[in-house]
Amino acid sequence: MSTTAERAAAPSTDAAAALLAGLVARGVRHLVISPGSRSQALALVAADLERAGLVHLHVRIDERVAGFTALGIGRETGMPAVVVCTSGTAVANLLPAALEAHHAGVPLLLLTADRPPELRGVGANQTTRQPGLFRAAARFEADLPVPDAVDHDGTAEQTAEFDTVAATALAAALGEGARAAGPVHLNVPLREPLAGAVPGWLLERATARPVAAASDIESDPEAEASGALYQGGGGIGVADVAPETEAAFPLELGARTIVVAGADAGPAAEELAHRGGFPLVAEIVSGARFGRNVVHGYRALLRDPDLGGRIERVVVLGHPTLSREVALLLGRDDVEVIAVRGPGEPVNLNGTTQGVDAVRVTSGETDRAWLGEWMRASRAAAVDLSPPAPDADGLASAVPHERLGAINAEVEVIRAPLDRAALVDALWRATWPHDRLMFGSSRLVRVADELLSGKKVSVHANRGLAGIDGTIATATGIALASQVEERPGVTRVLLGDLAFLHDLGALLLPPGEDEPRLQVVVGNDGGGTIFDGLEVASVAGDDAMDRVQYTPHTTRLEPLALAFGWEYHRVTTRVALDQVLTAPGGGRQLIEVPLPR
Structure with a gap:
């Protein structure tokens, strides 16, 4: 007669344990989970790994946010974060982050739960053709075999096979081989029961020295994973792949x-x-x-x-x-x-x-x-954007009109409204080597590029495809990864109002997780003013320009910040901005800077 533990075991959970333990044993430290039914085995194993202190677990209800959060972690650390999601449209929401990772060479591991083959193409709920969905971007992809056996002690053949898949996937994501680092897609079909007891051997395998390290496995998309239903990978042909390393x-x-x-x-x-x-x-x-x-x-x-x-x-x-x-x-x-x-x-x-x-x-x-x-x-x-220094002699003068003139000049400096140049300069000056600075794909990054002087600091931007999506989520991933183990520093992200609104869901962070020191600085000019400097501005009428390019809005950012639990600041002068950026403290801050069109 089966014991209670045996009755509670499930092939899906044992396979999830083998796969995640294999990745953690080889150095993966960040898991990003979006909740779902079909992926519950992977999620519950991830929770056990977090309780054991082996990984940092980040839960995001929006899969697109999850993908870009993992992208930010990969950008900062050079190691892929694992994204876990359920089947259906959840998987498609990972595509923007996967494409950016492909073009920018950022390691990323996507684990997508799926229905088993017999439920595909027959009208089953929440089921589509997931294998091959990332084919244009993936360094390696595989539709894994359906787990069909329980592993009582961690020595089953199925466990060894999934461990090998983990090694192959990690090597491919890291670019160990001819291809550059980038995204990897493992599609994980699971039959019911979708979850069981997490096996007792999970932590032992997750902390053991793996039989095959990632560096020992060639990232060959033709390598066979036993029983895999589909394999492929390599990105967009071979144009982006050097066949072998050549001499300098x-x-x-x-x-x-x-x-x-x-x-x-x-x-x-x-x-x-x-x-x-x-x-x-x-x-x-x-x-x-x-x-x-x-x-x-x-x-x-x-x-x-x-x-x-x-x-x-x-x-x-x-x-x-x-x-x-x-x-x-x-x-x-x-x-x-x-x-x-x-x-x-x-x-x-x-x-x-x-x-x-x-x-x-x-x-x-x-x-x-x-x-x-x-x-x-x-x-x-070179442009010096520093505020004028106070007139020390004038302020100390015994002549009343000289002293008054110096005071008035100082008041004018304090009250001077912010423009784009002063905004980018303030962020640049506030950022030190232990900080991180991210630029969104907005007009402001071009202003910064044109005006700012040289400085050796850590700068990030999603310029692989230069989309406006995922900017806040990417910055959150960068902050979380750079601030582990109580490391100092603040992550700042500068973006426009449309990029901010596009990634609004990234402001939602679950209670109980580590809170990053993150300053989201929004240059709010009421729409897409970047188009004012492009060809369309010279050919479009004002009405059409506003309607389909500038896309004006009247969104109030303060209620949004408060709804998501962020500290809010609205600043209109350089002095006020400098104070907010450099004030001691931490946590999540939304800083709005109104700008003219």
């Missing part, structure tokens, strides 16, 4: 060269510019806007025929997206363009760009005159 491309000095650092280029771009003596055009989201070679006001300088017009060679790192001037430069047929391969589609705007795995400076003499021209122009183009 030798970069001889001599040609008039600049380095362009796009999104996520990282410190390697600054190092290359320093070694070669090249001017560095670094986007604000590149992670390379620092060092003595960085160029200020690069857009105007690229338009200058005496500087931009004389460029002979460009070396590109990262994914440039923020300026037309860089796009035009990379599209010129009279400029040699060398692009270091990234995780997404290769940069090749002129049709003749040479893609390489890496570059190294070799022979030749540094063109100091060329660098000097750029640095002199850069200094002239």
Whole structure:
């Protein structure tokens, strides 16, 4: 006769335990769960892993928010977070985050529960064709075998198979192999009973040294998972995949060269510019806007025929997206363009760009005159956005009208309304190396890119596809991951009002979870003013422009903040903004900055 424990066991829960234990044993530390019926076994195992202190568990009722929260965790840590959801439209809501992860090279693991094969295509509730849904983005995907046996001691063949799947999936997500890091999709079909007792061997397997580490498993989408119903992966063809790592491309000095650092280029771009003596055009989201070679006001300088017009060679790192001037430069047929391969589609705007795995400076003499021209122009183009310093002599003057004039000047500074330039400058100055700063895909990131000086701080942005969706959720993931173990720092995200409203659901955080130190700063100009600077503004009538592009709104942000339990501030001056950004404390703050159109 079966014992109570045996009667309570279920193949679905044992399979979920094997899969999640395999991932945790190999270093996964963050699980993001969206509740659902078909995924309950995975969710309950995740809860046990959290109780044991092995993982950080984040619950989000909106799957799109869950996906972008995991994306933020992956961006910050370089390790994938696991997203668990139920079947049906829940799975489709993960697609935006998966596409961004694909194009930006961010590791991400999607575990989607599903009906078993016999319930697909027959009108069963909440059932669609989930296998292959992420085919255009996934580094590896598999429709796993339906678990059909209970494992009493953690040694069953099925448990070993799911452990191998975990190793293969993690290796693929981390880009261990020919492909870059990115999203992985494991579709997990389950039959009833959908949950049983969590097996006693869960914690032992989750803390054991795995037989196969992720680095021991090649991320080969053709590798077989025993009994898998479907396997595939690789992203959009092979255009974004280097077949094998090649030797660093030798970069001889001599040609008039600049380095362009796009999104996520990282410190390697600054190092290359320093070694070669090249001017560095670094986007604000590149992670390379620092060092003595960085160029200020690069857009105007690229338009200058005496500087931009004389460029002979460009070396590109990262994914440039923020300026037309860089796009035009990379599209010129009279400029040699060398692009270091990234995780997404290769940069090749002129049709003749040479893609390489890496570059190294070799022979030749540094063109100091060329660098000097750029640095002199850069200094002239630099913008000082600092508020005027107080007139100390005037304030201390014994002459009444001099003292009054100094006081009035100081009052004017204090009362001066914020504009976009002052807003981005305030955030930049408030951010230190232990902080994190994220830019949404709004007009403000372009203002920041045009005006801000060099500074070595951690900057994030979803520029893989540059969508406005998921900005707050991504920033929340970054905050949660960067603040574990009581690490210091604040995560700030700057975005426009439409990007804020688009991701409003990300403000909902469940009680009882760790509360991130997160400042969401909304530049509220009442609609999509980014379109005012695009071609549509010159061809559309005012009514049509407002109706379908600017999309004005009158949403009040304070009631929204209070409804979601956020501290709210409305600031209209630079002094007030500086005080809010740097005030001691923590928690979740929504800071609204009204801006003119």
